[in-house]
Amino acid sequence: xxxxxxxxxxxxxxxxxxxxxxxxxxxxxxxxxxxxxxxxxxxxxxxxxxxxxxxxxxxxxxxxxxxxxxxxxxxxxxxxxxxxxxxxxxxxxxxxxxxxxxxxxxxxxxxxxxxxxxxxxxxxxxxxxxxxxxxxxxxxxxxxxxxxxxxxxxxxxxxxxxxxxxxxxxxxxxxxxxxxxxxxxxxxxxxxxxxxxxxxxxxxxxxxxxxxxxxxxxxxxxxxxxxxxxxxxxxxxxxxxxxxxxxxxxxxxxxxxxxxxxxxxxxxxxxxxxxxxxxxxxxxxxxxxxxxxxxxxxxxxxxxxxxxxxxxxxxxxxxxxxxxxxxxxxxxxxxxxxxxxxxxxxxxxxxxxxxxxxxxxxxxxxxxxxxxxxxxxxxxxxxxxxxxxxxxxxxxxxxxxxxxxxxxxxxxxxxxxxxxxxxxxxxxxxxxxxx
Amino acid sequence: xxxxxxxxxxxxxxxxxxxxxxxxxxxxxxxxxxxxxxxxxxxxxxxxxxxxxxxxxxxxxxxxxxxxxxxxxxxxxxxxxxxxxxxxxxxxxxxxxxxxxxxxxxxxxxxxxxxxxxxxxxxxxxxxxxxxxxxxxxxxxxxxxxxxxxxxxxxxxxxxxxxxxxxxxxxxxxxxxxxxxxxxxxxxxxxxxxxxxxxxxxxxxxxxxxxxxxxxxxxxxxxxxxxxxxxxxxxxxxxxxxxxxxxxxxxxxxxxxxxxxxxxxxxxxxxxxxxxxxxxxxxxxxxxxxxxxxxxxxxxxxxxxxxxxxxxxxxxxxxxxxxxxxxxxxxxxxxxxxxxxxxxxxxxxxxxxxxxxxxxxxxxxxxxxxxxxxxxxxxxxxxxxxxxxxxxxxxxxxxxxxxxxx
Amino acid sequence: xxxxxxxxxxxxxxxxxxxxxxxxxxxxxxxxxxxxxxxxxxxxxxxxxxxxxxxxxxxxxxxxxxxxxxxxxxxxxxxxxxxxxxxxxxxxxxxxxxxxxxxxxxxxxxxxxxxxxxxxxxxxxxxxxxxxxxxxxxxxxxxxxxx
Numbered sequence: 004x005x006x007x008x009x010x011x012x013x014x015x016x017x018x019x020x021x022x023x024x025x026x027x028x029x030x031x032x033x034x035x036x037x038x039x040x041x042x043x044x045x046x047x048x049x050x051x052x053x054x055x056x057x058x059x060x061x062x063x064x065x066x067x068x069x070x071x072x073x074x075x076x077x078x079x080x081x082x083x084x085x086x087x088x089x090x091x092x093x094x095x096x097x098x099x100x101x102x103x104x105x106x107x108x109x110x111x112x113x114x115x116x117x118x119x120x121x122x123x124x125x126x127x128x129x130x131x132x133x134x135x136x137x138x139x140x141x142x143x144x145x146x147x148x149x150x151x152x153x154x155x156x157x158x159x160x161x162x163x164x165x166x167x168x169x170x171x172x173x174x175x176x177x178x179x180x181x182x183x184x185x186x187x188x189x190x191x192x193x194x195x196x197x198x199x200x201x202x203x204x205x206x207x208x209x210x211x212x213x214x215x216x217x218x219x220x221x222x223x224x225x226x227x228x229x230x231x232x233x234x235x236x237x238x239x240x241x242x243x244x245x246x247x248x249x250x251x252x253x254x255x256x257x258x259x260x261x262x263x264x265x266x267x268x269x270x271x272x273x274x275x276x277x278x279x280x281x282x283x284x285x286x287x288x289x290x291x292x293x294x295x296x297x298x299x300x301x302x303x304x305x306x307x308x309x310x311x312x313x314x315x316x317x318x319x320x321x322x323x324x325x326x327x328x329x330x331x332x333x334x335x336x337x338x339x340x341x342x343x344x345x346x347x348x349x350x351x352x353x354x355x356x357x358x359x360x361x362x363x364x365x366x367x368x369x370x371x372x373x374x375x376x377x378x379x380x381x382x383x384x385x386x387x388x389x390x391x392x393x394x395x396x397x398x399x400x401x402x403x404x405x406x407x408x409x410x411x412x413x414x415x416x417x418x419x420x421x422x423x424x425x426x427x428x429x430x431x432x433x434x435x436x437x438x
Numbered sequence: 439x440x441x442x443x444x445x446x447x448x449x450x451x452x453x454x455x456x457x458x459x460x461x462x463x464x465x466x467x468x469x470x471x472x473x474x475x476x477x478x479x480x481x482x483x484x485x486x487x488x489x490x491x492x493x494x495x496x497x498x499x500x501x502x503x504x505x506x507x508x509x510x511x512x513x514x515x516x517x518x519x520x521x522x523x524x525x526x527x528x529x530x531x532x533x534x535x536x537x538x539x540x541x542x543x544x545x546x547x548x549x550x551x552x553x554x555x556x557x558x559x560x561x562x563x564x565x566x567x568x569x570x571x572x573x574x575x576x577x578x579x580x581x582x583x584x585x586x587x588x589x590x591x592x593x594x595x596x597x598x599x600x601x602x603x604x605x606x607x608x609x610x611x612x613x614x615x616x617x618x619x620x621x622x623x624x625x626x627x628x629x630x631x632x633x634x635x636x637x638x639x640x641x642x643x644x645x646x647x648x649x650x651x652x653x654x655x656x657x658x659x660x661x662x663x664x665x666x667x668x669x670x671x672x673x674x675x676x677x678x679x680x681x682x683x684x685x686x687x688x689x690x691x692x693x694x695x696x697x698x699x700x701x702x703x704x705x706x707x708x709x710x711x712x713x714x715x716x717x718x719x720x721x722x723x724x725x726x727x728x729x730x731x732x733x734x735x736x737x738x739x740x741x742x743x744x745x746x747x748x749x750x751x752x753x754x755x756x757x758x759x760x761x762x763x764x765x766x767x768x769x770x771x772x773x774x775x776x777x778x779x780x781x782x783x784x785x786x787x788x789x790x791x792x793x794x795x796x797x798x799x800x801x802x803x804x805x806x807x808x809x810x811x812x813x814x815x816x817x818x819x820x821x822x823x824x825x826x827x828x829x830x831x832x833x834x835x836x837x838x839x840x841x842x843x844x
Numbered sequence: 845x846x847x848x849x850x851x852x853x854x855x856x857x858x859x860x861x862x863x864x865x866x867x868x869x870x871x872x873x874x875x876x877x878x879x880x881x882x883x884x885x886x887x888x889x890x891x892x893x894x895x896x897x898x899x900x901x902x903x904x905x906x907x908x909x910x911x912x913x914x915x916x917x918x919x920x921x922x923x924x925x926x927x928x929x930x931x932x933x934x935x936x937x938x939x940x941x942x943x944x945x946x947x948x949x950x951x952x953x954x955x956x957x958x959x960x961x962x963x964x965x966x967x968x969x970x971x972x973x974x975x976x977x978x979x980x981x982x983x984x985x986x987x988x989x990x991x
Binding site for chain 2: 017121351352353355411412414416418419422425426429432433436437
């Protein structure tokens with residue numbers, strides 16, 4: 004066990020845990036009464052001697068148990084030290100308070116922590132009294148996880164409940180300061196999963212967190228705070244954390260990308276991937292470093308992924324080519340239309356309807372890109388063509404607006420011509436009059 | 439005709455060999471009205487009205503041009519009124535509707551916006567030229583006074599009309615403008631509350647400005663402009679001091695082919711001096727000027743059409759660099775220039791006081807310029823006039839330059 | 845100068861002047877008359893739009909209409925209410941549609957689903973659909989943005 008931190012009398016104070024020496028000299032106890040006349044960190048209904056005593060020497064340590072009770076979910080529900088650690092919180096002397104006969108457990112060993120927490124958290128009848136909606140299967144799930152399996156084998160490295168949830172000062176997962184709040188989860192996992200020495204002992208890479216933070220999901224969650232984006236637990240499970248596995252990965256992505264997965268499932272790729280033992284989405288999109296997909300990934304070009312499996316001349320190759328062409332046609336027409344409409348708008352003409360059509364075309368482009376996953380040109384091409392029609396309509400309307408603008412110029416010149424003729428006539432008449 | 443209680447019709451004029459069919463028709467039409475209404479005096483007045491011809495005659499067009507531009511404003515304004523909606527909810531959208539959906543709406547609105555700027559410019563030129571030509575000498579003092587009041591009225595049109603599109607520029611320019619109005623000593627807060635229709639610029643302000651712009655100010659314009667033009671017809675056109683000695687040769691005859699004053703062309707000076715008949719000589723020149731002005735307005739409207747801007751958001755912070763319209767810039771810049779305190783009084787108050795004083799001085803110039811009342815030109819008055827003009831032009835220039843470089 | 849030449853010049857001048865005046869008059873009057881004629885698209889504000897005629901939509905049906913330069917969706921719910929929302933999906937701006945089998949609003953792009961109050965039921969959309977006000981004026985259904 005690590006021993007660090009300053010010595011205070013007969014105690015060693017560490018960051019979170021107090022290694023209490025069993026023998027507690029009486030003189031210190033008297034001093035503690037004098038020193039400990041400050042009010043307790045949390046107001047408990049009856050006097051809680053655990054808190055009273057421990058608070059006395061934890062004042063200097065802001066993360067010590069009694070100092071963090073203020074935001075602890077257990078403490079907020081009236082639970083205190085003895086409810087987990089056992090003992091007698093009404094007893095004034097240490098021997099009686101921390102008496103194993105009174106049920107005192109003290110600090111559990113690391114591999115005992117999951118069971119320690121599960122004494123309550125796996126008991127539906129007990130948990131119902133505090134939060135009927137809180138699940139009670141975490142321990143069961145944990146046992147199936149990689150962490151749970153390895154701790155049963157005596158592995159001291161893997162995470163236990165307190166690794167992610169803290170031991171004291173536990174914050175609920177909806178508290179933004181909690182290590183298990185959505186945006187904090189990647190960082191919490193990374194505490195161990197980017198530790199090179201630790202990961203090497205288990206033959207695991209350490210690049211996942213970096214890859215994830217560069218991905219669309221990581222950018223959304225970590226930099227834009229978009230909690231709709233997945234974090235580690237969304238795909239790996241929280242308590243049941245493990246790799247999804249080759250077949251399951253499609254289901255995992257489908258939690259959000261349902262339509263895409265449905266299209267994939269109806270496509271010829273489904274059977275092919277199964278036969279080849281290939282993971283569904285991951286083959287093209289990766290798992291942690293999932294980047295924004297580009298149109299270059301589709302088709303038969305240099306960066307295209309289709310050609311890695313489909314040889315030139317094969318039906319798949321042809322389909323890939325046709326799908327890419329359909330999308331490129333739509334993009335080209337859309338760009339043309341946007342240019343025309345923007346020009347008309349800059350000229351000051353009303354282009355509301357044209358912009359509406361542009362918007363519709365853009366929506367069809369988005370839909371077409373989704374329907375790539377049907378891997379069928381017959382399905383994709385009608386969608387792209389509909390978008391094409393909207394874009395053409397927009398372009399035509401933009402062009403009309405520009406023509407109307409030019410008509411104004413022509414009308415002006417015609418009117419100026421009339422005015423010039425009139426002015427010349429007047430001038431001649433004046434000269435005539437005064438000759 | 440005696441049956442109708444009207445005086446006996448004047449004897450029909452001697453037969454004139456009318457040069458054209460059109461003139462003969464006009465003659466018949468004139469006879470129709472003359473037989474029914476005692477218009478003889480009026481017709482005589484108009485037929486004999488002359489315009490002095492001298493080297494400054496070119497400035498005599500600006501009154502007519504101002505009037506023509508006012509006419510354009512009235513026409514375009516009445517058209518805009520058909521589709522404009524004066525509420526914070528609807529004003530901006532109705533302008534967008536006019537600009538984009540109504541046939542030629544963009545043209546009507548742009549003409550109204552450009553002619554507004556041109557009418558004030560034209561009025562300024564007219565004011566400056568009548569000042570320097572001392573057209574305010576007796577007996578024309580009240581013509582001058584009504585003219586200055588008309589000028590103030592036109593500025594009022596500009597100020598109230600500017601808010602009506604309800605875009606960001608308009609909203610914040612009005613905010614600044616009403617705030618300045620609020621600093622006038624004494625009546626300031628009352629004036630501001632009256633203008634704003636409340637404690638701040640809002641929907642009520644829009645209603646009030648609309649009311650002023652299409653009812654109150656036009657009524658005032660009608661009365662003042664009517665008086666102004668009537669007084670000019672009754673008294674004839676003023677002749678500057680420098681050309682007083684040239685009234686020797688008689689005015690040229692009106693009909694074509696008749697004797698005429700030597701003229702180097704429509705805008706050239708008359709060698710023999712004297713005057714030219716208003717109808718048709720000067721009037722034709724007026725029409726020429728008005729046609730060219732119309733052409734200018736149309737060119738500007740098509741090449742630099744009025745813009746929509748963004749709808750005003752009263753809760754947005756004031757954008758940087760808000761300035762009022764160019765014709766208020768000199769006042770705006772003056773306010774900014776004055777130090778915080780002058781001789782213990784707030785600088786702003788002093789600036790407003792001086793501007794107000796300048797306005798009053800302008801009104802009573804006919805009585806202040808004593809030498810002119812006796813037919814003598816005063817170098818001091820001319821100097822003050824040039825100084826005033828230079829100040830206004832200079833301040834405007836400074837404000838524009840600062841605005842472009844902020 | 846020969847009188848006949850002078851006369852024809854004078855006549856030419858008369859025509860020029862009269863023609864010029866008439867032409868200018870016409871050139872001024874034509875735009876004014878076109879201006880006065882009511883333009884198509886009566887609403888002058890993009891904060892309200894006639895989405896449909898009453899009775900055009902059957903129960904449990906919907907219609908996409910143009911609101912400004914963005915699509916809107918007008919629903920006639922199974923319970924008989926008329927509701928309108930922005931048809932722009934809050935996920936990636938695709939245009940939503942009505943699923944009359946499940947009586948929900950659905951986005952074809954990524955399977956986002958909204959209930960008949962515009963609230964997200966499932967899928968990636970992060971925010972509900974913007975709701976509009978619906979009023980029936982005579983035989984027109986007018987959709988407007990709430991103030």
